[in-house]
Amino acid sequence: MADLTSAGRRPLTIARVIGVLERGGAQLSALRLSAALRSEGFDTRLYAGDATDEGIALAAAFDVPVETFARDAHLQWVPSTDFAQWLRPRLADADLVHAHMFGAWWAAAAVVPDGVPLVASEHNAMTWPYGDHVAQARAAAGRLAAFFAHGPAARGFAESLGVPQSRRLEGRSIVDGFDARPLPGLPSPRVTFAGRLHPEKGVDVLLEALALIPDPPVTLLLGDGPLRESLTARSRTLGLADRVLLPGWVRSPGSYISGASLHVVPSREEAWSQSAVLALGLGVPVLASAVEGLPVTLAQGRGVLVPPEDPEELARAIDELLHGRGVPDPTPGRVYAARFTPEQIAPYYADTYRRLMPRQPATPRQPYVSPQRASDARM
Structure with missing residues (x-):
């Protein structure tokens, strides 16, 4: 006391x-x-x-x-x-x-x-x-x-x-980390995910989507959880072992997300995504599944939404955004994120x-x- x-x-x-x-x-x-x-x-x-x-x-x-x-x-x-x-x-x-x-x-x-x-x-x-x-x-x-x-x-x-x-x-x-700078040596272009490696987060859907892209981007899965081993094995089976990296849980994911080409939130359920808001605050485009609170987080053009459990749609949206098509204006996302300091x-x-x-x-x-x-x- x-x-x-x-x-x-x-x-x-x-x-x-x-x-x-x-x-x-x-x-x-x-x-x-x-x-x-x-x-x-x-x-x-x-x-x-x-x-x-x-x-x-x-x-x-x-x-x-x-x-x-x-x-x-x-x-x-x-x-x-x-x-x-x-x-x-x-x-x-x-x-x-x-x-x-x-x-x-x-x-x-x-x-x-x-x-x-x-x-x-x-x-x-x-x-x-x-x-x-x-x-x-x-x-x-x-x-x-x-x-x-x-x-x-x-x-x-x-x-x-x-x-x-x-x-x-x-x-x-x-949410903190809006002033993060990219760690040196990170691949570019890159896609990021941050969260628990758990079924509700839909990381398996992201892997299936990456496998559908002819030249998939390097993707960082930031986090840990019960699916880590199965996701590692599945990425090898899909031929993504050199494209999908699992750095583990990090307290400050902003240093990985900052400067990324795209941040993906493929959740099956999500009340409100801290990692999505962090990416918005860093000016990184956010692509998410349209479940629960994510349509609110990414409303008014702050991000791009796709149906959940749909690797084909997710792959198409990743490819479009990586080629500069339909990329949201970062300003509304930065304004929204500033509410959560x-x-x-x-x-x-x-x-x-x-x-x-x-x-x-x-x-x-x-x-x-x-x-x-x-x-x-x-x-």
Whole structure:
């Protein structure tokens, strides 16, 4: 907990709860927001349900203290009373709780103290891969002071739960790297993709499309995930081994995207693409599948859309854009991307938090000290 300010009031404490902490877009959004809110007078403590080693390291890179509950518990999608009870003492001294993903805000709703505002964020469509928990979600939604919905599917979900329109707010993510310069030695021309190597991202469709182009461009697949090995094998089968490169997960993809000929987002589902907005901000043409929130992101001529699951159409559009046909004017994309800098997003959340909080007392609450931190203090 930070020291009291000179005015005798403590900085405001946000307990941020996340269903699964891994290297993904929702997690980066939460961590970037936590870092940006320091300038607005907020301290953040992060409590994770599931966590990977890479996710814990990512939190450390943003200097956000984190405690984790479990591994492989599917707490993005599943309600857990054990997780709720683990959270209870950790939320007791928070000024506001912001929970990301259903399992996190369900658990927080069960134990957050009366008078402490609870807000939720959903970053993805709710597909319920581990059982239908709509009834539990609807019951927990009544405790929410606000619901930040990232994309049309999340907005529809909040509405279906009965969250009042006044409490349904636009979820906004911070994107950084708009000042990136290309790394030396990158191939040119080149196509880029950035995201998890997961079926929902449609990277396999991109490979099939590249194989249909007579002289396919060098393509960088920035990211990691469960499909890495199968994508590597498929690129060899398609004769693309020397054209498709997998550098792995990179924290700053802008250095690869900057100066690219084209950035492709071939997703099967996508609430809002951080990599698409990064490319727009860098002046790189964006080609995406017309699913969920991507038509909004690329509206008003900011990018080019093709049907999902259609390698032929994707190949045609890649070839057209690489030959300079139908390339969007970069100016509208740069203007749109400028809305998602830390300087724009942090005040949006800070103002919402302050509006929801009761008037803060001059005397601080007794802070929760984790067993690990208490042990460290005794050493």
